[in-house]
Each structure stands twice: as C-alpha cells, then as structure tokens.
Amino acid sequence: MKMTMKLVAVVIAVVVVVGALTYLSVTSSAPTKRDAPGVISVVAAENFWGSLITQLGGSHVSVTSIVSDPNADPHEYEANASDARAIANAQFVIENGEGYDDWCSQLVASAATPGQVVLNVQNTLGVASGGNPHFWYNPTYVNTTVAAMYSDLVGLAPGDTSYFQQQYASVNVSLAGLYGEAAQIRDHFRGQEVASTESIFVYLANWTDLNLVSPPAFMEAVAEGNDPPEQSVVTFQDQLESGNVTVLVYNEQTVTPITQSMKSIAAQNNVTIVGVTETIQPPGTSFEVWMNAEYLALYNALNSKALGQ
Numbered sequence: 001m002k003m004t005m006k007l008v009a010v011v012i013a014v015v016v017v018v019g020a021l022t023y024l025s026v027t028s029s030a031p032t033k034r035d036a037p038g039v040i041s042v043v044a045a046e047n048f049w050g051s052l053i054t055q056l057g058g059s060h061v062s063v064t065s066i067v068s069d070p071n072a073d074p075h076e077y078e079a080n081a082s083d084a085r086a087i088a089n090a091q092f093v094i095e096n097g098e099g100y101d102d103w104c105s106q107l108v109a110s111a112a113t114p115g116q117v118v119l120n121v122q123n124t125l126g127v128a129s130g131g132n133p134h135f136w137y138n139p140t141y142v143n144t145t146v147a148a149m150y151s152d153l154v155g156l157a158p159g160d161t162s163y164f165q166q167q168y169a170s171v172n173v174s175l176a177g178l179y180g181e182a183a184q185i186r187d188h189f190r191g192q193e194v195a196s197t198e199s200i201f202v203y204l205a206n207w208t209d210l211n212l213v214s215p216p217a218f219m220e221a222v223a224e225g226n227d228p229p230e231q232s233v234v235t236f237q238d239q240l241e242s243g244n245v246t247v248l249v250y251n252e253q254t255v256t257p258i259t260q261s262m263k264s265i266a267a268q269n270n271v272t273i274v275g276v277t278e279t280i281q282p283p284g285t286s287f288e289v290w291m292n293a294e295y296l297a298l299y300n301a302l303n304s305k306a307l308g309q
Contacts, residue, residue: 040156043090045104046074047280048136049121051287053094053149055174058167060160061153064090067101068283073254075225075278079103087111092156094149097122098133117152124148132223134278136287138203139179146171178288181295182208189302193244195236195271197259198251199223200278205249213239222254233258240265246305247271247298253278272301 042063044050050065057063064086067074087093087104088111095104097120108118121135125144135141150168154161182204190209196202199219205212215232222228228236239245240262248266250259252275266273274297280290 038157038160040092040153041090042092042094043086044094045096045101046136047283048287048290049094049096049145051280051290052142052146052171053092053153055171055286056146056149056164056167057153058163060157060163061092066104068279070253070277070279070281070283073225073278075100075223075254077101077103079107083107084111088113091116092152093118095120096133096135098127098129098131098135100133117156119145119148119152121145132199132202134200134203134223137200139175139182139207141203143172143175146175174288178292178295181292181299185210185295185299185302188299189306192246192302192305194247194249194302195239195245195266196249196251197222197262198254200251200254200276201249213245222251222256222259225254228258236262237265240271241269243269245271247301248273249298250275251278252276272305274298274301 038060040057040061042050042053042057042061044053044063044065045067047065047068050063050068054061054063066079066083066086067077083103084107087107090113093104093108093116095101095108095118097105105120108116121141122129122133125135125141127135135145146168150164153164157164186208191211193211193213194201194205195214196205196212196219197214199216200223202212202219215228215235218228218232218236221232240248245266248263248271250263250273263273274294276294277290280287
C-alpha cells in the first residue's frame with residue numbers, strides 16, 4: 001500500500017508539471033499554415049509525437065496531429081486529401097518511420113515542399129529496418145527524439161532559441177517524473193512474468209526488466225495485422241494457463257478474435273489484464289498524462305499480485 005500511495009503522489013506531481021505547460025491542439029480537419037509571424041507550422045503523423053512537439057514549441061508552433069482516433073488501429077491508417085494539404089503546407093513534419101506511417105513519407109515526397117524539415121524518428125534513433133516501430137514506449141528513445149525536436153525547432157527559428165530552451169527544460173522535468181515511475185516498476189517488480197498480445201509492450205518490458213514471455217511470433221503477427229502461427233497460439237495459451245503469468249498487457253487498438261480469446265483465457269486464469277493504447281487516450285490529454293495512467297495501471301496490477309490480491 002505504501003508503494004502505491006507513493007506512486008500516486010508522483011503521478012500528481014507530474015500532472016501538475018504537465019498542466020503548467022502551454023498545450024495547443026489543432027485537428028487535422030484543416031490544412032496547417034503559418035497563422036502568424038514567428039509561428040512554425042508543424043504536422044505530426046501521430047498524436048503522441050504531436051503532444052511532445054506542442055509542449056516544446058508552446059505558443060511558437062501550430063501543430064496538427066493526424067492519427068488520433070481512439071477506435072482505429074494506427075497500423076491501418078489511410079491518408080486523405082486533408083492530410084496531404086496539411087503536410088504540403090507544413091514547415092516541420094514528424095513521422096515515426098519503420099513502416100508505421102509510410103503514408104506520411106509518401107505525402108512528404110509527393111509534396112516536395114521547399115525548405116521543409118522532416119524528422120523521421122526511426123532514422124533519428126538509428127534503428128535498423130525490420131524492428132519494432134513502437135518507439136514511444138521506450139523512455140530512452142523518447143528522450144532522444146525530444147532532443148532532436150528541440151534542435152529542429154531552434155534550426156527553424158534561431159531567434160526564438162531562449163524560448164525553446166525554457167520549453168525544453170520544462171518537458172525534461174515532466175519526462176523525468178514520468179520515467180521515475182517506470183523506474184519504480186523496475187525496482188519493485190523486475191523479473192515478474194508478464195504477457196502481451198502485441199509488440200507494443202516489448203520496449204517498456206525490457207526497460208523495466210519485466211520478463212515478457214509471450215511468443216514474439218504471436219505479438220509481431222498481431223502488430224502487422226496477420227494471423228499468428230498456430231504453435232505460437234498454443235504456447236501463449238499454455239503460458240496464460242500456467243499460473244506463472246501475473247499480468248496480460250492488452251492492446252485495445254489492435255483487437256482481433258484471437259487477442260480477445262487470449263484476454264478471455266487470461267481472465268479465467270486469474271491473470272490481471274492491463275489495457276494500453278497506441279495513440280493518446282483520450283486524445284486531448286498530453287503524452288505524459290496518458291503514459292502516466294498506463295504506468296499506474298501496470299504498477300497497481302503488479303502490486304496487487306505481489307500482495308496476493
């Protein structure tokens with residue numbers, strides 16, 4: 001109980017810091033443009049990157065986040081004419097890469113906007129092709145990406161460097177609080193056997209030293225929209241029925257009959273289910289508040305198991 005209450009206190013502190021940041025939100029219903037002198041027009045392919053660049057840029061950016069629908073699988077997103085206009089008019093575009101948002105790369109190439117700055121997160125991180133695209137679930141990767149965003153903003157508006165420095169410092173404080181929570185999960189529950197229906201959880205499981213036992217072939221197939229190999233399904237079911245797995249992390253945006261089946265098997269075997277999402281939920285909140293809620297749910301689920309509840 002003391003550990004849980006300590007985490008809640010950290011949660012409140014992070015929310016206060018995040019709430020103090022200037023948070024602007026522009027939907028993708030209209031093309032992005034430079035609304036006022038000194039305001040940088042930004043398009044983020046996904047709202048998790050959009051939230052972070054919004055916090056970094058503050059009143060000096062106008063941000064459009066394209067993928068934000070809580071009821072859709074981002075892997076299956078199809079761009080439209082509004083997205084094309086927004087990207088063509090943007091001074092700064094942020095895309096995830098690693099096949100997650102190829103539609104964005106294609107629109108950038110088609111528009112060929114002179115002087116446009118494009119930040120590809122995969123390239124920024126130096127991650128080889130063929131890997132896991134869920135970079136925003138890796139705290140180290142997020143910090144590296146935020147640093148690159150800051151550098152690009154300074155490059156676009158060097159006269160606003162002091163303002164961006166202040167924003168960057170605030171975001172770093174906010175992220176430090178957030179990832180302090182992830183460190184608590186690692187410190188208290190390292191080695192615990194957990195499972196996941198999708199590869200979205202792999203980075204965080206590794207960072208927190210949790211023992212993610214789900215068959216990689218199962219998780220990767222679900223992430224790619226394919227049917228998992230039969231043997232991986234059998235193995236996964238055996239794991240959930242073994243009594244060793246404490247928590248099942250369930251991606252609520254890549255729901256299929258087979259993932260629903262695994263969720264049901266987990267519930268029948270007293271495995272606590274923790275839901276996560278690919279994009280910020282609800283869409284109007286910040287990256288930190290969203291991720292904070294997921295950390296808290298995971299921490300409390302692991303803590304309840306440790307207490308035998």
